[in-house]
Amino acid sequence: MKLIDKFVRGSVSLSGTDILKQVEASLPSKAEVTESRFEGASVAVFSKNLKFVMEAPEYLREVAKNMKLRVEARADKSLLVTPEEAQEKISRLIGEAGITDIFFDTHRSRVIVEVEKPSLVLGPRGTGYGKVNEIKEKTGWTPVIQRKPPLKSDIITTIRKILTKNSKDRADFLHKVGMRIYAEGKEPKWIRASFLGASREVGRSAVLVQTPESRVLLDCGINVAASGEDAFPVLDTPEFRIDRLDAVVLSHAHLDHCGFVPFLYKYGFEGPVYCSRPTLPLSTLLQLDALEVAQREGKTIPYSSKDIEAAVLHTIATPEEEVTNITPDVRLTLYNAGHMLGSNIVHLHVGEGFYNLVYTGDFKYGPSRLHDPAHNQFLRVEGVIMESTYGGRDNLQVSRADAEDQLLDAVKEVAGKGGKMLIPVLGAGRAQEVMLIIEAAVREGRLPEMPIYVDGIVWDATAIYTTYPEFLHKSIRRAVFSHEANPLLNPIFRRVGGQKEREEMMAKDESCIIMATSGMLTGGPSVFYFSHMATNPNNAVAFVNYQAEGTLGRRVMRQPKDIILSTRNSARAVMPLNAKIYSVQGFSGHSDHKQIMAYLNNMTPRPNNVMVVHGEASKALELATKIRTTMRIHAKAPLLLEAIRLK
Ligand SMILES: [Zn+2]
Known part of the structure; x- marks a missing residue:
């Protein structure tokens, strides 16, 4: 049996260097490989023969199948035309797609081309490789075609x-990961x-998963x-040792799941x-915003924008429903979680079939x-770690229609009185959900037309939502x-960019809806609006998301006669x-x-151990009891710092 067959069958393990050698050995001599490198879990081979690069998919399909490894061929740097020349040729080849930006990833022989109409380059289903191949043939560079965000997104450009x-640095990092x-x-x-967090509380999610070989952190959030x-x-x-941590996996972008990631890089994490x-x-976006809000309000967050940049440089965006090796013994697959854009069940x-863990x-x-x-x-699946924000027995949501x-009745009432309505939201998630509800109601004539102001970060997040329609509802x-009609792009939504505009809005005698962060009135523009709107009985505040104990939002929700606001200083x-x-x-x-x-009852296959996290103590405990008694499977709500041996 060949060494490689044994490797695939799991009877022998090859080192990274062996694998690269095997890949090279399995290519024909005309491949003229100058270098092969890991790019995370996949391999890039660089060839001096452009003809081979063009024909490579044929050979590589076989290699990929045999070695269970994604392999891509790219041109050696000696074959690349200059960026200026490439830019000119690319414009000539795919100018009709509306090129808006071009970036050269020189160490990986890739060029990232942002276009208005990617389907003109990639074909309607992404199958038309003709243009992509032509660019490769004429310039040597491998093009990566990306959609121009329909709304300008500084964050996407910056990243x-x-x-x-x-x-x-990025190429070296990806090789090291491999x-x-x-x-x-x-x-x-x-x-x-x-x-390490989110035990019998909502916030600071962090679960460390260990095997004799690997240490993987699931989420790293703040409260x-x-x-x-x-x-x-x-x-x-x-x-927990930062220098021995292999990888972090993020379920989604809310700060209680990702807000502490830059801290890891500040203290030396390189994975x-x-x-x-x-x-x-x-x-x-949300980390930068947290930093800005903290600075403005005299609070401290123990990292800087430099650490956020380091996190970007070390992030590997992973496609959904594709298995990715992340350590020698852990394979990751991400699935849709339905919670916000890009949220995942991990x-x-x-x-090799030792254990399967689902983290919701x-x-x-x-x-x-x-x-x-x-x-x-x-x-x-054997083990499930699941959230319980609304896990309590009496946490039953009203129907969506109700x-x-x-919400629409409330908006109508405020509009009738000529008042303003504030909807405090997290930057991303519920905000866009509520935007869609209002948009549909206005479009269908169920709501009068009125300005809908979308403040700062909510707007920026919406721009990101419109960039990835493939992650949205069918x-x-x-x-x-x-027909390119994304309801989030309806012109009824108006962007609010700065403090001056906010003050003008408050001074204006105009009925409107305002969507602003933070969602629990813990800081940010929503607190500014609230402080200007609270005393007027014609105004209203509509809470649409969870309000944690101890926040201004929770206090306001109890509707006291007076409210105490702490201001700066x-x-x-x-x-x-x-x-x-x-x-x-x-709308939760x-x-x-x-x-x-x-969700649990319909899960296939049926798990045998459920760990309940991310819920107030009473809710987490109630849910664990319910699972134990009705499903007769092991379930508990672990305490902070508790460690559970899963197998
Ligand atoms: Zn969330």
């Missing part, structure tokens, strides 16, 4: 610049999970409602972060306008790909609360009690 400006993934590993004789050390995951435990394509720009396959992050197993319901059909009616996908102001307060629950991006139980 692209960071990645291409640091082309060599060498680690394919290092010879110890056998997975055990697996355990340590709960925006807490202060001091309670705001961050507990990383000063014996089992990869895996997440979906939209999660990269969204998490970067599936880890350990060893935040998930929605129910209808929404933006996303399809969370995925729960797997080949194998919730939409409630009805939106259909609309976008058939810790001064306090007392003001009467006259604005009408609504709390509309049905989280599953309610019934949906959580349905």
Whole structure:
């Protein structure tokens, strides 16, 4: 039996260097390979023969099948025309697609071309490789075609610049990741999970999964409602060593799941972060915003924008429903979680069938306008770590239709009184869901037309939403790909960019809807609007998401007569609360009690161990009890710092 066959059958492990040698050996001599390198879990071979690069997919398909490895051939740098010449040729070849930006990733022989109409280059289903091949043939560069964000997104442009400006560092990093993934590993004789945050609380999600060989951190968030050390995951435990951490996997971009990632880089982490394509720009946006809000309000976050940049440079965007090796004994697959753009159910396959763990992050197993319901059909699963934000027995959400009616009635009432309505939202998720509801109501004549102001970061996040329509609900996908009508692009939405505009809006006698962060009134423009709107009985505040204990949002929701606002410099102001307060629950991006139980009951195959996290103590405990008693499977709500041996 050839060595490579033994490797594939798992009876012998090859090191990274062996694998690269095997790949080269399996190519014909005309391949004239000058170098082969890992790019994360896949391999790039660089060839001096452009004709071979053009024909390579034929050979590489076979290699990929035999070695279970993605391999791509690119031109050696000696074959590349200059960037200026390439730019000119690319413009001539695909100018009709509307080129808006070109970046050269010189160390990987790739050129990233941003176009208005990618389908003109890639074909309607991404199959028309003709133009792509022509670019390769005429310039040597391998083109990566990307869609121009329909709304300008500085974040997406900045990320692209960071990645291409640091082309060599990025290439070296990806190679190092590959060498680690394919290092010879110890056998997975055990697996355990340590709960470093989000135990019987909502916030600071972080679960460390360990095997004898690997250490993978699932999420690394902050608790925006807490202060001091309670705001961050507990990383000063014996089992967590930053220099031995292999990888971080992010379920989604909300700060309670990704807000502490830059801290890891500040303190020397050099490994990869895996997440979906939209999660990269969204998490970067929300981290930068958290930093800005903290600075403005005199709070501290223990990292800087330099550390956020380091996180970008180390992030590997991972396609959904594709198996990716992330350590010698852990394979990762991401599935839709239905919670926000790019949110994922994380599936880890350990060893050769040794153990399968599902981590839900935040998930929605129910209808929404933006996303399809969370995925729960797997080949194998034994353990599940699941959220319980609305896991309590009496956490039953009203139906979507009722919730939409409630919100629209509230808007009509405010409009009738000529007042303003504030909807505090997280930058991404519920905000875009509510935008779609209002957009549909205005379009169908169920709501009068009125300005809908979308403040700062909510707008920036919406721009990212419109860049990745393939991650949205099938009805939106259909609309976008058939006639390019994304409802999020409706001109009824108006961007608010700065403080001056906010003050003008408040001074104007105009009925309007305002969507602004933060969602729990813990800082940001929503607090500014609230402080200007609270005393006027014609105004209203509509809460559409979870309000954590200890936040201004939670206090306002109780509708006291007076409300105390702490302003900058810790001064306090007392003001009467006259604005009408609504709390509309049905739009949650989280599953309610019934949906959580349905998600588990319908999960294939049936797991044998459920660990309940990300919920207030009473809810997490109630849910665990319910799972134990009705499904008769092992379930518990682990304490902070508890470690559980899964097998
Ligand atoms: Zn979330």
